[in-house]
Amino acid sequence: xxxxxxxxxxxxxxxxLVEAGDQEDPPAFSLExxxxxxxxxxxxxxxxxxxxxxxxxxxxxxxxxxARLGDAGGLVAAxxxxxxxxxxxxxxxxxxxxxxxxxxxxxxxxxxCDIGRGRKIQVEFVSANPTGPLSTGHGxxxxxxxxxxxxxxxAGWDVTREYYFNDGGRQMRVLGESxxxxxxxxxxxxxxPSAESLANPESSWVEAVDGxxxxxxxxxxxxxxxxxxxxxxADEHGEALVDEPGDGLFRETAQKEIFADxxxxxxxxxxxxxxxxxxxxxxxEGKLEQVIDDLRAKGLIYEADGAVWLAAEKLGFDRxxxxxxxxxxxxxxxxxxxxxxxxxxxxxxxxxxxxxADHIEQFPYVRDAVAAxxxxxDRIELVMHQFVTITSDGQRVKQSxxxxxxxxxxxxxxxxxxxxxxxxxxxxxxxxxxxxDLDLAKDRNWRKNPxxxxxxxxxxxxxIERKAAEIGVAMPSPDGFDxxxxxxxxxxxLVRKLGxxxxxxxxxxxxxxxxxxxxxxxxxxxxxxxxxQDGQQHRVLSDDDALTAARLGLVLAVRTVLRSGLELxxxxxxxxx
RNA sequence: GCCCCGGUAGCUCAGUAGGAUAGAGCGGCUGCCUUCUAAGCAGCGGGUCGGGGGUUCAAAUCCUCCCCGGGGCGCCA
Numbered sequence: 001x002x003x004x005x006x007x008x009x010x011x012x013x014x015x016x017l018v019e020a021g022d023q024e025d026p027p028a029f030s031l032e033x034x035x036x037x038x039x040x041x042x043x044x045x046x047x048x049x050x051x052x053x054x055x056x057x058x059x060x061x062x063x064x065x066x067a068r069l070g071d072a073g074g075l076v077a078a079x080x081x082x083x084x085x086x087x088x089x090x091x092x093x094x095x096x097x098x099x100x101x102x103x104x105x106x107x108x109x110x111x112x113c114d115i116g117r118g119r120k121i122q123v124e125f126v127s128a129n130p131t132g133p134l135s136t137g138h139g140x141x142x143x144x145x146x147x148x149x150x151x152x153x154x155a156g157w158d159v160t161r162e163y164y165f166n167d168g169g170r171q172m173r174v175l176g177e178s179x180x181x182x183x184x185x186x187x188x189x190x191x192x193p194s195a196e197s198l199a200n201p202e203s204s205w206v207e208a209v210d211g212x213x214x215x216x217x218x219x220x221x222x223x224x225x226x227x228x229x230x231x232x233x234a235d236e237h238g239e240a241l242v243d244e245p246g247d248g249l250f251r252e253t254a255q256k257e258i259f260a261d262x263x264x265x266x267x268x269x270x271x272x273x274x275x276x277x278x279x280x281x282x283x284x285e286g287k288l289e290q291v292i293d294d295l296r297a298k299g300l301i302y303e304a305d306g307a308v309w310l311a312a313e314k315l316g317f318d319r320x321x322x323x324x325x326x327x328x329x330x331x332x333x334x335x336x337x338x339x340x341x342x343x344x345x346x347x348x349x350x351x352x353x354x355x356x357a358d359h360i361e362q363f364p365y366v367r368d369a370v371a372a373x374x375x376x377x378d379r380i381e382l383v384m385h386q387f388v389t390i391t392s393d394g395q396r397v398k399q400s401x402x403x404x405x406x407x408x409x410x411x412x413x414x415x416x417x418x419x420x421x422x423x424x425x426x427x428x429x430x431x432x433x434x435x436x437d438l439d440l441a442k443d444r445n446w447r448k449n450p451x452x453x454x455x456x457x458x459x460x461x462x463x464i465e466r467k468a469a470e471i472g473v474a475m476p477s478p479d480g481f482d483x484x485x486x487x488x489x490x491x492x493x494l495v496r497k498l499g500x501x502x503x504x505x506x507x508x509x510x511x512x513x514x515x516x517x518x519x520x521x522x523x524x525x526x527x528x529x530x531x532x533q534d535g536q537q538h539r540v541l542s543d544d545d546a547l548t549a550a551r552l553g554l555v556l557a558v559r560t561v562l563r564s565g566l567e568l569x570x571x572x573x574x575x576x577x
Numbered sequence: 578g579c580c581c582c583g584g585u586a587g588c589u590c591a592g593u594a595g596g597a598u599a600g601a602g603c604g605g606c607u608g609c610c611u612u613c614u615a616a617g618c619a620g621c622g623g624g625u626c627g628g629g630g631g632u633u634c635a636a637a638u639c640c641u642c643c644c645c646g647g648g649g650c651g652c653c654a
Contacts, residue, residue, distance in 0.1 A: 034597080045596060048634065058634075083597045084634065129654070171654060219653085307652055318579080318650095325652040332654045360581055361649050386582065386647075394588085428590070431582055433647070435589060440603070446616045450602065460614075467613045519591060522601070533618045540613060555613095577616080 001095055001499065002042070004075055006031055009044060009087075012068035016061070020054055027053075033500065037493065040078070040088035047085040058085025096495040097483035100550075103498060103557040105478040111505045111564050116157030122343055123149045125354035126266070126273075127164040130259040131175050132223050136388040137356055139269070139409035140434055143425040143570070144385055145354040146271045147514035150568050155509040160348070162275045164339060167255060168283055169332065175258075176251025178220040180241075182230035183250065187239055217246075225261075229254050265409050269418050270570050277342075279335050287338040288330055292323070294373055295337075315368045333362070337369045344375045352512065354383045383512050385430040392438040416441040419571045423451035426569055427518045446577065450522055455574055457525035458566065460532050461559035462575040464540050468552065473541060475556060476549045485550035488538060494527050494554065501561050505568070514569065521565045528558050 013026045029046035047062035054061060062081040069079050069087075077092040103110045125145025128138050145161070152159045166172075233241060233253060241249060266272070282288055292308065295301045300311045306326035310333070313320055323334040343351045355363065363382050371377035390397040390407055397407060413421050420441050427450070428434045446452035465475060486495065501520065508516040531538070540551040563573040 028594085030594085030596085032596085035600085036597080039597075043596085048596080051634070086597070166654075169654075305652080309652095322652045327652075329652085331652065336654095357582065357648050359649090359654085362654090384582075391589085432590080433583070437589065437603080440589090444616070446614095447618090448603070448616095452616080453602090456614085456616080464613045470613095515591080519601080522591095526601080530618060532613065533615085535612055577614080 001075075001091065001099070002031065002503070005042060005089065005091075008069060008075065009046065009065070012065050013046060015068055016064055022054065024053075033496075034088070037489075037496075039082065039086070040080075040090040041496065042089045042091070044087040044089065045085075047081075047087060051085070061085065062087050093487065093492060094484065096492055096499065097486055099495055099499050100483045100486065100553050100557045101478045101481075103560050104553060107560055108564055108567070110560060111502045112154055112156070113502065113506055113509075114156035115506070115509065116152060116155050118156065118158055119349040120160065120347055121152055121157040121350040121352065122160045122162055122346075122348045123152065123352045123354065124162045124164055126271075127166070128262060129166040129171055130255050130262060131171060131221055132225065132258060134262055134265050134409040136390065136407055136409065136412060136436065139412065139421070140385060140388050140425045141354055141356060142266060142269065142271050142409075143422050144383070144430055144514065147426050147517075147569055148352065148354065148383065148512050150570065151505065151509040151512070151514060151517075154505055154568060157350075160274045161272065162277055163273045164279065165259075165276050166279045166332075168279045168335065170329070172251055172255060173247050174217050174219060175221055175226075175254050176248070177217040177246035178222075178226050179230050179233070179250040179254045180244070180246040181216045181220065182227045183234055183241065186227070186231050186234045187242075189239070189242065225258065226254070229257055265413075268413055269409070269421060277339065279339070282335050282338045282342070287342065288334050291334065291338045291341065291373070295369065298372055300369075300372055310365070310369065312365060312368075315372060317365065317368075321365060333365060336362070336366045337373075340366055340370045340380060341373055341375065344370070344379075349379065351380045352383060353380065354385070357384055357386050360384050381512070383430055386433045388425075388434045388436055390436045390438055397438070412436075412438075419455065420449065420451045422570050423454075423518065426514050429513060429515050450518075451571065452577070453529070454521045454525045454562065454566065455571065456577055457528045458559060458562040458573045459575060459577045460529070461555045461562070464532070464552075464555050466576075468541055471541065473548060473552070476553050478553075481549035481553040482546055483550055483553060485547045486554060490527070490531055490538070491551075491554065494531060494558065497524055497527055498557055498561050501565070508568075517565055517568050521562065521569075524558070524562060524565070528562075 009029070009031070010026060013029075017024070017026060027046065027049045029044055029049055031042050031044050034040060034043040047065060048058040050056075050061050051058040059081055062085045066079045066081060066087060069076060069089075075091060075095065076089055078090040080088050082088050123145055125148075126134075126138060126142050128134060134142070149159045149161050230250075233250070244250065292301055295310065300314060301323075302309050302311060307322045308324035310321045310323050321333055322331055323337075324330050340351070353363065360382075363384075367377045367380050367382075370380065390412075409421075415438070416424075424436055424441050425434070440449060441451075443449045444452070446456045468475065486492070504516055504520045508514055532540075538551070540548065540555060542548050566573045
């Protein structure tokens with residue numbers, strides 16, 4: 001509809017330019033849905049854009065264009081000049097009415113597009129190290145990444161959801177040390193600190209427990225889950241593991257169990273990954289050495305102070321970065337570069353990294369290093385998101401990762417349920433802070449809680465269908481009603497909103513911003529709920545068979561779009577509530 | 578000091594390929610239950626779009642300077 005209108009305006013425009021003796025191409029004008037419906041279905045700004053070029057008054061140009069548009073026929077019901085030179089266009093109502101049948105016919109495909117043309121895109125998200133339960137920040141990222149992936153699927157991309165599994169490096173060693181410390185403590189063998197602990201500079205921290213000194217790693221993980229794992233190991237093996245290094249069985253057990261928990265958490269909010277990519281495999285397959293060699297060949301690697309450096313200044317950064325520490329261990333940067341190069345080797349046309357704001361600084365190094373290795377850096381995109389705060393009773397709920405007093409995804413999901421969790425996490429634009437209103441999220445009142453409000457709008461379509469069945473009225477087929485019956489302003493309004501869905505999906509996909517879908521759904525529900533509620537004015541089920549059929553068609557169209565939208569956010573679309 | 582992100586109604590936030598009278602939810606106030614779910618709906622009140630300059634026919638939106646908040650600037654990840 002929009003495209004057709006665009007063509008017609010373009011044709012009128014070219015005619016006008018030819019007559020004016022102007023050889024240039026017409027300007028790129030906008031054709032938007034005005035805020036106020038009194039301004040018509042579409043509004044065009046082209047006359048104002050041309051004013052200077054043609055040295056004529058905008059309103060004059062607009063008037064000429066409207067005259068030329070007159071021949072359009074069929075599509076346009078009325079076009080008028082307004083304000084400083086807008087051309088406001090009202091479409092013939094039949095255009096909107098026929099949309100209802102189209103939506104029903106297309107079903108879940110309404111809103112789908114083929115921007116991706118089947119190309120391969122990878123969305124990497126969560127990628128949390130298996131050192132503890134998922135925090136709310138991870139939860140936000142999980143929902144965000146998943147919704148972005150859903151949008152890409154809707155836009156015709158072949159999507160791979162990927163979790164980069166950090167199982168190499170120091171962090172996992174500290175995890176193992178932490179478990180071992182708790183293991184010794186549990187067996188009453190913790191004091192004094194073991195020789196191994198004291199010999200290791202990373203394990204020299206001594207913590208007082210019940211007045212006794214206990215060896216515990218510096219920056220160790222203090223959560224109860226560590227003690228639980230330790231206890232399970234003690235129960236199973238007794239004192240047999242006293243001489244086992246922290247980096248061995250302790251680390252492996254902790255990693256496995258914690259990851260299983262993470263997986264279960266993600267499962268509980270409906271998130272699945274296609275690939276779990278192991279950092280360790282990059283080590284095992286020699287990818288790190290390859291990257292070093294290739295970067296060295298480009299003159300971007302040098303040695304100094306016993307470490308290996310990336311000459312980042314040559315790439316325009318303000319300082320160089322260590323990629324292999326003097327200890328011989330790579331920093332996170334090296335495997336990251338290797339990993340991202342692998343993404344291209346694996347054939348992805350486009351790569352999207354979803355990351356928290358704390359990682360933002362690192363991204364350019366990875367991207368530009370991969371670019372230096374000969375890949376198109378524009379094909380790597382970053383979606384950055386800020387963190388989550390939890391508010392209850394007007395107060396911030398205090399969170400500390402170090403003390404392991406943070407609110408976990410599990411706790412939140414237990415309190416508010418999966419659908420509300422997802423909706424609240426996706427409702428804000430990624431780059432802004434997200435304030436999770438726990439009281440509102442817990443509120444079962446559908447009027448207040450926006451997640452329920454949208455779901456309830458969907459459930460209402462089924463409520464009407466149930467009522468129809470009761471009185472023996474069948475739901476119509478796409479060609480089984482005359483949509484011309486839908487003539488009330490609020491009905492046209494509803495259909496117009498339905499018509500915006502494809503454009504909304506496209507925009508959300510292109511800008512990687514799923515919150516647009518959440519807002520669209522609230523708007524849609526905000527039109528539909530009142531329509532249903534105010535049934536004195538326009539009951540769907542009435543004595544007028546033709547009108548009833550048309551309104552039931554509207555019910556089906558609304559349901560189709562609401563369900564598609566909920567699906568894009570990964571929410572259920574309940575039939576009754 | 579440098580880099581990134583925010584600053585829009587009492588609160589939480591939409592709105593940036595420049596468009597007309599800046600929107601929503603929550604909270605507040607006032608109404609509506611013989612109804613396809615009142616777990617709902619209608620209405621009212623609420624604003625120097627952080628501030629100053631600039632570009633433009635037109636700026637919340639673009640440029641610039643400043644203020645405030647968050648994050649980051651490691652041989653941590």
